[in-house]
Amino acid sequence: MAVQSSFKNMSLCLLVICLVCSALLAGVYALTADPIANAAKAKNEAAIKEVLPETAVTIEEEKSITVDGQTYTYNRAFDDLGNTVGCAINVSALGFGGPIAIKVGFDVNGVIWNTKVLSQAETPGLGAKCVEAAFSEQFKGFNPVEKKLAVKKDGGDVDAITASTITSRAYAWGLAVAAKVFGEIVGTPMPLDAWTGATAN
Numbered sequence: 001m002a003v004q005s006s007f008k009n010m011s012l013c014l015l016v017i018c019l020v021c022s023a024l025l026a027g028v029y030a031l032t033a034d035p036i037a038n039a040a041k042a043k044n045e046a047a048i049k050e051v052l053p054e055t056a057v058t059i060e061e062e063k064s065i066t067v068d069g070q071t072y073t074y075n076r077a078f079d080d081l082g083n084t085v086g087c088a089i090n091v092s093a094l095g096f097g098g099p100i101a102i103k104v105g106f107d108v109n110g111v112i113w114n115t116k117v118l119s120q121a122e123t124p125g126l127g128a129k130c131v132e133a134a135f136s137e138q139f140k141g142f143n144p145v146e147k148k149l150a151v152k153k154d155g156g157d158v159d160a161i162t163a164s165t166i167t168s169r170a171y172a173w174g175l176a177v178a179a180k181v182f183g184e185i186v187g188t189p190m191p192l193d194a195w196t197g198a199t200a201n
């Protein structure tokens with residue numbers, strides 16, 4: 001009987017501990033959910049304004065669109081008069097070290113205004129240089145209709161990062177996808193003319 005009583009007591013104690021911990025976690029979540037969501041929203045809006053013209057003062061709520069079976073999120077932006085000034089699209093491309101999440105900003109004419117890497121796990125000192133201006137600046141003013149979003153090694157107009165062809169190809173491919181998505185959003189599809197294979201660096 002003593003053993004049974006001890007087992008029951010331990011089980012009851014564990015149950016109480018679990019209930020208390022669950023209640024505490026639920027309380028912490030309730031207290032932090034809104035601040036975390038607001039911080040994420042603020043970070044996203046800051047990134048959007050970074051890739052769009054300075055006249056973008058109002059950011060539309062995030063929307064999604066499915067293109068070729070894949071779903072992409074985007075935000076349109078407006079000036080203080082309510083005129084559309086551009087669109088920021090989120091894409092992900094598979095780099096050497098994993099997915100590269102990129103926010104791509106287009107002006108109303110479909111020209112890339114700017115790009116920003118949201119996350120990446122490329123090799124430090126090599127592919128990780130995709131976050132540096134020396135690489136990303138070349139995409140400012142890049143018109144996907146007039147130039148090819150592929151590295152020069154593959155017949156495109158993109159200067160690759162030295163010794164990081166895979167990362168460069170992935171980045172260019174991601175932007176080409178974003179251009180196609182932009183075309184679908186505005187109703188005038190752009191050609192997806194980019195490198196889609198894979199070779200070693």
